[in-house]
Amino acid sequence: MPKLIIDDIAVEAAEGVSVLEAAKSVGITIPHFCWHPALGRAGACRVCAVKLLDGPVKGIQMSCMLPAQEGMVVSTTDPEAVALRRQVIEWLMINHPHDCPVCDEGGECQLQDFTIACGHGTRRFVGPKRTHVNQELGPYISHEMNRCIQCYRCVRFYQEYAGGSDFGVMGSAGKVYYGRFESGQLESPFSGNLVDICPTGVFTDKTARFRARYWDYDMAPSVCPGCSVGCNITPVARYRELLKIVARRNDMVNGWFICDRGRFAPKGVNAPSRPRTSLVDGVKTGREEAMDALLRRLGEVAELYGEGSIAVVGSTRLSQEGATLLPLLAESISAGALSYGLSAAESRASSGAISMLTLENGASIADVENADCIAIYESDLREEGPMLLLAVRQAWRRGAPVLLVGENSPLEQVRGVGIEAVQLHYMEEAPLAIFERPVVIAGMRHGDPRVMAVLDRSGARVACLFPGPNGHGAALLCAEHGGIPLEEALAKGKVKGLVAVEADIPAELLAGVPFVASLDWRETAAVQAASVVIPTAAWVECDGTYVNFEGRAQRFSRVMKPGLPIKELDPACHPPRIHQGDPPGGDILPSWQVMIEMIRLAGEKVPDGPFSGSWANLTSLDPEGEGEVIRGRCRRDS
Amino acid sequence: MIPEALKNELKARVAAAVTNREAAVDVMKRLQAHYGWLTDEGVHESAEILGMTTLQVEELATFYEMIYRRPVGRRVIHVCDSISCWAMGGESLMAHMAGHLGIGVGETTSDGVFTLLPCCCLGNCGEAPTMMIGDTLYGRLDSARAGQLLEEERAAVMGEMEGGR
Ligand code: SF4
Ligand code: SF4
Ligand code: FES
Numbered sequence: 001m002p003k004l005i006i007d008d009i010a011v012e013a014a015e016g017v018s019v020l021e022a023a024k025s026v027g028i029t030i031p032h033f034c035w036h037p038a039l040g041r042a043g044a045c046r047v048c049a050v051k052l053l054d055g056p057v058k059g060i061q062m063s064c065m066l067p068a069q070e071g072m073v074v075s076t077t078d079p080e081a082v083a084l085r086r087q088v089i090e091w092l093m094i095n096h097p098h099d100c101p102v103c104d105e106g107g108e109c110q111l112q113d114f115t116i117a118c119g120h121g122t123r124r125f126v127g128p129k130r131t132h133v134n135q136e137l138g139p140y141i142s143h144e145m146n147r148c149i150q151c152y153r154c155v156r157f158y159q160e161y162a163g164g165s166d167f168g169v170m171g172s173a174g175k176v177y178y179g180r181f182e183s184g185q186l187e188s189p190f191s192g193n194l195v196d197i198c199p200t201g202v203f204t205d206k207t208a209r210f211r212a213r214y215w216d217y218d219m220a221p222s223v224c225p226g227c228s229v230g231c232n233i234t235p236v237a238r239y240r241e242l243l244k245i246v247a248r249r250n251d252m253v254n255g256w257f258i259c260d261r262g263r264f265a266p267k268g269v270n271a272p273s274r275p276r277t278s279l280v281d282g283v284k285t286g287r288e289e290a291m292d293a294l295l296r297r298l299g300e301v302a303e304l305y306g307e308g309s310i311a312v313v314g315s316t317r318l319s320q321e322g323a324t325l326l327p328l329l330a331e332s333i334s335a336g337a338l339s340y341g342l343s344a345a346e347s348r349a350s351s352g353a354i355s356m357l358t359l360e361n362g363a364s365i366a367d368v369e370n371a372d373c374i375a376i377y378e379s380d381l382r383e384e385g386p387m388l389l390l391a392v393r394q395a396w397r398r399g400a401p402v403l404l405v406g407e408n409s410p411l412e413q414v415r416g417v418g419i420e421a422v423q424l425h426y427m428e429e430a431p432l433a434i435f436e437r438p439v440v441i442a443g444m445r446h447g448d449p450r451v452m453a454v455l456d457r458s459g460a461r462v463a464c465l466f467p468g469p470n471g472h473g474a475a476l477l478c479a480e481h482g483g484i485p486l487e488e489a490l491a492k493g494k495v496k497g498l499v500a501v502e503a504d505i506p507a508e509l510l511a512g513v514p515f516v517a518s519l520d521w522r523e524t525a526a527v528q529a530a531s532v533v534i535p536t537a538a539w540v541e542c543d544g545t546y547v548n549f550e551g552r553a554q555r556f557s558r559v560m561k562p563g564l565p566i567k568e569l570d571p572a573c574h575p576p577r578i579h580q581g582d583p584p585g586g587d588i589l590p591s592w593q594v595m596i597e598m599i600r601l602a603g604e605k606v607p608d609g610p611f612s613g614s615w616a617n618l619t620s621l622d623p624e625g626e627g628e629v630i631r632g633r634c635r636r637d638s
Numbered sequence: 639m640i641p642e643a644l645k646n647e648l649k650a651r652v653a654a655a656v657t658n659r660e661a662a663v664d665v666m667k668r669l670q671a672h673y674g675w676l677t678d679e680g681v682h683e684s685a686e687i688l689g690m691t692t693l694q695v696e697e698l699a700t701f702y703e704m705i706y707r708r709p710v711g712r713r714v715i716h717v718c719d720s721i722s723c724w725a726m727g728g729e730s731l732m733a734h735m736a737g738h739l740g741i742g743v744g745e746t747t748s749d750g751v752f753t754l755l756p757c758c759c760l761g762n763c764g765e766a767p768t769m770m771i772g773d774t775l776y777g778r779l780d781s782a783r784a785g786q787l788l789e790e791e792r793a794a795v796m797g798e799m800e801g802g803r
Contacts, residue, residue: 165691170700173758177700181681181692 004072013068020063031114033151033199035064038256045151046088051078089118092149095129105201107214138185140264142206154178154194163393163418164188189386192263196247208244220557221623223546225469225539226262229385230548235540235559239566242269252626259386269538273523276585279533294517294532298333301497301515308336309496311489315341315503316468319544321592321610323474327481329595332604339489340474341503346467347485349444350475352452353464358632363439363461364550369394373435378406379443382413384465393417403430408446432460465549473547500526519591535588537562542590551631555621562588648687658688662698666705675706711746712795716757717769726766734781738788751795
């Protein structure tokens with residue numbers, strides 16, 4: 001670990017880091033554009049200049065390109081270094097249109113920050129500026145090339161990191177242009193990261209164009225509900241409307257990036273048709289009355305049809321808080337069946353996976369990136385876990401062969417990230433034993449549960465792609481509480497009363513159930529079929545926990561208060577001229593709290609919170625932390 | 639569309655290369671010779687022959703200054719504007735050329751014979767100031783010599799056009 005001095009501060013730098021990173025480790029931010037933690041250095045922008053006063057290297061140097069070495073004496077404040085940085089930024093800004101007031105990056109722009117930091121405040125150049133013609137890059141990303149400072153981050157991410165081949169850099173000298181051969185939607189499933197990675201406003205999120213400034217945002221650390229990978233995100237909201245989603249760094253999960261599916265998913269939270277008031281037989285009522293009616297009618301169903309005629313159904317998108325309370329709710333209303341909404345095939349695969357996974361044999365995304373061989377078993381990662389595809393590419397770039405095993409692992413998935421793969425029919429054909437760090441990524445939609453035994457013996461680390469953002473958590477609880485698959489719970493017309501808690505149940509399955517109640521924030525088939533509807537808070541409107549594919553429990557925080565978006569309010573009644581703490585339509589609880597209320601009404605003992613007993617350790621999860629790996633608890637318990 | 643024979647010949651050239659990409663400049667130059675400049679159609683055809691995307695071809699095409707993505711005259715004149723030539727009178731050479739031709743830098747004469755372009759180093763610094771007309775390199779130029787070369791090249795082009803007729 002080299003020891004050096006930066007601005008009179010003694011620094012012990014980690015092995016192999018640059019002077020720029022060493023400075024960062026003691027809180028000195030040297031301006032930088034082309035250097036990015038996930039992409040490394042390029043030496044293209046020249047704005048990170050420092051002066052070395054003594055040691056093995058002397059004079060002006062680019063701090064991102066220079067490895068920190070023993071005995072270096074670095075000054076970031078030396079007049080020569082300061083002057084160089086000022087001249088470089090002045091030159092980078094020569095063609096910039098100075099259009100910050102109409103740029104969505106404004107207020108969260110590295111170019112703004114570093115222009116000021118480098119001391120360039122007055123424009124001297126009076127000549128004509130070079131201008132570009134922008135391209136139409138599809139519905140998600142706006143292109144404004146005149147703001148470009150040629151740092152090459154976008155193309156390095158898109159081509160090298162993500163393997164895209166339809167976006168790049170054209171031209172030379174003063175005319176470099178970052179774009180496509182011709183207008184058209186960007187093809188990479190990771191294109192949205194251009195918005196995050198460009199240090200200026202060349203790429204901005206079109207879906208949130210001209211909606212808000214950084215200081216207006218409601219933001220909180222959150223977790224993507226798109227699939228079981230559980231990427232860390234920051235949803236951005238304003239006026240109770242979800243505007244956009246940006247990636248949030250978690251080196252144990254998604255690193256710096258997220259996929260387009262997670263970023264640009266349709267924002268159901270904003271859907272005007274989503275349930276926002278309690279309904280009994282289609283008539284609006286208060287929550288208390290709706291809960292009373294629900295319990296009363298369940299009583300009637302039980303009386304009429306007898307034992308075991310009531311089912312409680314959750315889902316893999318229900319937070320772990322809700323999922324943990326589901327069995328208590330079922331007990332309090334004497335339900336005969338408890339289901340976590342899994343299909344029979346998913347149930348088999350999930351229970352196989354949780355009983356096989358241990359702390360040692362489970363694979364994280366980092367394990368995938370560092371693997372020396374990867375087998376994708378019966379999965380299309382574009383559907384089941386897009387970010388794993390990006391991780392697979394990083395391993396492939398370091399030389400790991402990629403095997404696609406089984407008939408449900410299409411070759412097209414790896415083409416999207418520009419890698420080559422070998423197709424195999426059976427898991428047994430994969431020569432995993434000859435590798436040191438093999439990883440198998442197993443899909444669970446088509447997976448044959450017998451394969452779990454094969455995987456268990458293979459010596460490979462395994463990533464099992466559970467359905468939904470909380471599939472792993474649901475599977476653990478399902479095993480603990482004897483949950484059954486959805487079809488089984490609804491089979492043979494035995495169920496006459498059903499309580500769906502954030503559950504996506506196909507309409508056909510509900511057809512034979514006379515009484516349906518639904519607790520949800522989405523307008524599902526169950527909500528449509530339900531005689532009693534109680535709205536719940538959406539994932540951005542409450543705190544919660546998801547357990548991701550590797551069994552990592554991650555806390556997400558409330559981004560915005562529940563309530564009608566200002567956009568949807570009648571302008572004549574806005575602002576409401578009565579004093580109230582909650583916004584209109586804001587009397588909505590997270591599903592687990594609704595369940596606690598119901599348990600209380602049913603006269604049962606109410607738990608203090610969602611997590612108790614062996615789950616109590618989840619109470620103190622830090623939303624800004626790395627999460628906590630809880631996989632293997634089944635196996636340890638048994 | 640390029641003739642089948644040319645396409646097959648270029649495909650064989652690509653097949654003989656260690657990586658497709660290294661044959662890209664050859665392929666682009668042949669298609670440029672065929673069309674007179676590298677047309678959009680030519681980019682698509684290059685991409686197909688090379689097994690690359692159109693973007694990947696365009697990245698190379700727009701990087702190299704002797705691949706022309708816009709129509710040019712029969713002879714492209716590249717006048718070096720790099721440091722050695724600049725020190726030896728490259729700027730006045732360029733001005734003379736523009737004067738002789740009656741066009742600005744980046745333009746093509748109305749008869750379609752010449753296009754005048756700057757060029758950053760022709761690797762002929764020892765003979766500065768220098769320029770290239772078509773595929774021929776000329777050094778130690780002054781205004782008179784440059785004017786004379788233009789006459790010769792124009793006559794040669796006329797001859798080619800007669801011959802071609
Ligand atoms: S578009 Fe953005 S990321 Fe790409 S080179 Fe320009 S400034 Fe850098
Ligand atoms: S990989 Fe899954 S969790 Fe991650 S951003 Fe995409 S959809 Fe969301
Ligand atoms: S950050 Fe060092 S040269 Fe760009």
